[in-house]
Amino acid sequence: MTKTMMHLLGIFCLGLFGLTFAPNAVYAHGEKSLEPFIRMRTIQWYDVRWSQDKPRVNDELVITGKFHVAEDWPRAVPKPDASYLNVSSPGPVFVRTERYVNGQATAGSAALKLGGDYDFKIVLKARLPGRYHIHPFFNLHDAGAVMGPGHWIEVTGVPAAFTNPVKTLNGDVIDMETYGLANGIGWHAFWFALAAAWLLWWVRRPLFIPRNKMLQSGQGDALVTPLDRAIAAGILVVVPLVVFGAQAMTDSQYLNTIPLQTALDQIEPLAPVVNTGLVQVKVQRAEYDVPSRSMTIVTQIRNSSDQPVQIREFASGNVRFINLASHQANQDANQGIDDDTLVAPQGLSIDSPAPIKAGESRIVRLTGTDALWATQRLDGLIRDTDSRLGGLLFLIDATSNRYIASISSAVIPKFD
Amino acid sequence: MATKALEVPPQPYTGEKARLTRAYDYLILVLALFLFIGIFHLHMMLTVGDWDFWQDWKDRQWWPLVTPLMMITFPAAVQAVLWSNFRLPMGATLCISCLLIGAWIARYFSYHLWNYFPINEVMPATMLPSALVLDAVLMLTNSVTVTSIVGGMAFALLFYPSNWPIFGMFHVPVEYNGAQLTIADLFGFQYIRASMPEYLRIIERGALRTYGQYATPLSAFCSAFLCTLMYPLWWYMGKAFATTKYVKNI
Numbered sequence: 071m072t073k074t075m076m077h078l079l080g081i082f083c084l085g086l087f088g089l090t091f092a093p094n095a096v097y098a099h100g101e102k103s104l105e106p107f108i109r110m111r112t113i114q115w116y117d118v119r120w121s122q123d124k125p126r127v128n129d130e131l132v133i134t135g136k137f138h139v140a141e142d143w144p145r146a147v148p149k150p151d152a153s154y155l156n157v158s159s160p161g162p163v164f165v166r167t168e169r170y171v172n173g174q175a176t177a178g179s180a181a182l183k184l185g186g187d188y189d190f191k192i193v194l195k196a197r198l199p200g201r202y203h204i205h206p207f208f209n210l211h212d213a214g215a216v217m218g219p220g221h222w223i224e225v226t227g228v229p230a231a232f233t234n235p236v237k238t239l240n241g242d243v244i245d246m247e248t249y250g251l252a253n254g255i256g257w258h259a260f261w262f263a264l265a266a267a268w269l270l271w272w273v274r275r276p277l278f279i280p281r282n283k284m285l286q287s288g289q290g291d292a293l294v295t296p297l298d299r300a301i302a303a304g305i306l307v308v309v310p311l312v313v314f315g316a317q318a319m320t321d322s323q324y325l326n327t328i329p330l331q332t333a334l335d336q337i338e339p340l341a342p343v344v345n346t347g348l349v350q351v352k353v354q355r356a357e358y359d360v361p362s363r364s365m366t367i368v369t370q371i372r373n374s375s376d377q378p379v380q381i382r383e384f385a386s387g388n389v390r391f392i393n394l395a396s397h398q399a400n401q402d403a404n405q406g407i408d409d410d411t412l413v414a415p416q417g418l419s420i421d422s423p424a425p426i427k428a429g430e431s432r433i434v435r436l437t438g439t440d441a442l443w444a445t446q447r448l449d450g451l452i453r454d455t456d457s458r459l460g461g462l463l464f465l466i467d468a469t470s471n472r473y474i475a476s477i478s479s480a481v482i483p484k485f486d
Numbered sequence: 487m488a489t490k491a492l493e494v495p496p497q498p499y500t501g502e503k504a505r506l507t508r509a510y511d512y513l514i515l516v517l518a519l520f521l522f523i524g525i526f527h528l529h530m531m532l533t534v535g536d537w538d539f540w541q542d543w544k545d546r547q548w549w550p551l552v553t554p555l556m557m558i559t560f561p562a563a564v565q566a567v568l569w570s571n572f573r574l575p576m577g578a579t580l581c582i583s584c585l586l587i588g589a590w591i592a593r594y595f596s597y598h599l600w601n602y603f604p605i606n607e608v609m610p611a612t613m614l615p616s617a618l619v620l621d622a623v624l625m626l627t628n629s630v631t632v633t634s635i636v637g638g639m640a641f642a643l644l645f646y647p648s649n650w651p652i653f654g655m656f657h658v659p660v661e662y663n664g665a666q667l668t669i670a671d672l673f674g675f676q677y678i679r680a681s682m683p684e685y686l687r688i689i690e691r692g693a694l695r696t697y698g699q700y701a702t703p704l705s706a707f708c709s710a711f712l713c714t715l716m717y718p719l720w721w722y723m724g725k726a727f728a729t730t731k732y733v734k735n736i
């Protein structure tokens with residue numbers, strides 16, 4: 071009986087183990103942690119590319135991409151007055167050597183403008199070998215981390231080969247990996263030695279019970295000897311002397327030191343890329359069918375350009391629904407699609423697939439059906455405080471001109 | 487001469503009694519070591535936190551204000567116990583040594599080995615010079631009031647100069663795309679920290695302004711003043727808890 075119980079318990083534990091370490095376990099590092107309305111309606115990422123998959127230690131990896139700052143920014147999220155374009159990685163397995171937003175180099179935080187369009191470039195240098203899921207993302211002040219698309223990068227080589235030389239303003243070249251380390255350890259060791267000497271000076275004597283007894287019996291004065299007092303007086307003279315002497319020496323060795331720098335970079339948005347007005351998209355109704363995991367968006371599209379346009383893609387929260395019927399739709403490389411991209415295999419179905427002619431205004435019903443709504447936890451939207459959908463709708467004309475609309479709408483759930 | 491210097495004052499116990507009380511000493515010392523490594527380090531992580539963790543948080547204003555103020559706490563309480571009951575003037579040095587042992591273990595194992603940060607980016611600050619002076623002042627004056635005022639002030643005022651030889655060289659400027667940064671700032675930019683965006687740093691924000699562009703002395707004196715208040719507060723906390731009245735039913 072007990073044996074059966076043990077076996078059952080064993081099987082149960084194995085099952086738990088399997089669930090925990092299943093090969094397709096979620097590589098959770100915050101991609102899905104924020105509420106869907108924040109992931110859909112704050113920073114809307116697109117065209118994110120990685121320059122390579124397998125850098126060696128010291129090689130460069132360049133991430134480029136674009137993002138639109140949604141007009142329909144959620145009420146519950148503070149405005150992006152201080153935001154930081156970051157890279158999600160398990161610690162500094164890369165160092166970030168350069169970062170540009172709209173062509174402007176930036177090392178600090180920046181304010182973003184609602185409705186603004188931006189492009190970015192992050193230059194990384196591989197530091198530690200391993201396989202990492204790398205995303206660009208935005209830290210938004212008081213809101214959290216809004217992830218961009220992720221990509222698996224495999225760094226090869228040996229960690230010891232990594233160097234990070236930096237030239238200071240006075241022309242010295244230093245290695246960030248070791249700069250100041252020996253000096254710092256030296257000073258810590260020096261003060262530790264002094265402290266240890268002082269502690270040992272006291273600890274070598276009989277301590278707690280005998281000293282307390284002597285103190286109680288009025289012999290407390292004998293517990294501190296004239297030599298102890300002399301040493302303490304010596305500490306009061308020598309320690310400040312060493313401290314201020316070393317400070318003065320440091321000052322004379324490093325003449326031009328500056329305080330830590332902090333600035334909020336001012337970065338102007340690009341000329342409008344999204345919602346330019348040439349192709350206007352208005353959402354009339356959005357419905358999410360819970361059992362079939364299907365989002366239907368009824369849009370009114372007005373084509374004010376002089377070319378017929380076709381819907382190519384709807385992207386929301388890094389999940390991409392592609393109109394498989396649109397020409398060029400299968401040129402995956404052209405769209406930055408690879409094994410790591412979250413693409414719904416059945417794509418985006420459109421009730422009237424014919425191109426929208428120049429000047430035409432048409433009601434189009436878009437349906438994106440896929441388990442990704444659930445696995446990416448975007449379906450949590452319908453139980454959010456702000457259950458509005460947001461995303462980018464991409465349209466193209468025959469000459470591959472692209473029109474992008476940032477759309478948003480309340481979502482009506484169909485629970486069964 | 488050397489042996490004479492090392493002689494200890496006459497002792498109340500000899501023989502087996504002396505041996506047993508000495509064993510008790512070691513028991514307490516070992517417990518105290520682990521206790522202070524644990525709790526003082528925890529206290530430091532929760533109160534000073536990022537200011538001590540990262541090069542690019544060690545600014546000239548908030549770092550020298552916050553660190554001594556939070557670091558004089560345990561030393562004051564432990565001094566209250568060790569000095570009042572045993573005339574042992576080593577409470578501050580003991581606490582700060584334990585703290586630094588804990589800090590170095592954490593920086594090496596969890597920041598460096600586990601999270602890959604170079605150790606020079608995450609070196610802790612030292613408060614040992616301050617602690618030695620605090621112990622010496624208490625011993626020579628045998629007065630909480632004088633130690634609060636003189637010792638507390640010295641504890642805070644010595645903090646920045648004693649750390650400048652370690653961290654000053656990280657304030658050498660570098661040029662980054664047309665702007666100057668310190669090497670410390672560059673650490674923050676280069677070595678990716680997903681949960682520590684730049685805007686979380688508190689660099690000369692708030693009402694504590696620089697005066698005639700002297701930021702650090704002002705902060706240090708502000709901290710010194712606050713330390714003179716923090717010291718007696720924690721001294722009396724140490725006294726209040728150094729009693730057997732809570733365990734008399736055992």
Ligand SMILES: [Cu+2]
Nearest residue numbers: 101203204220
């Ligand atoms: Cu990822």
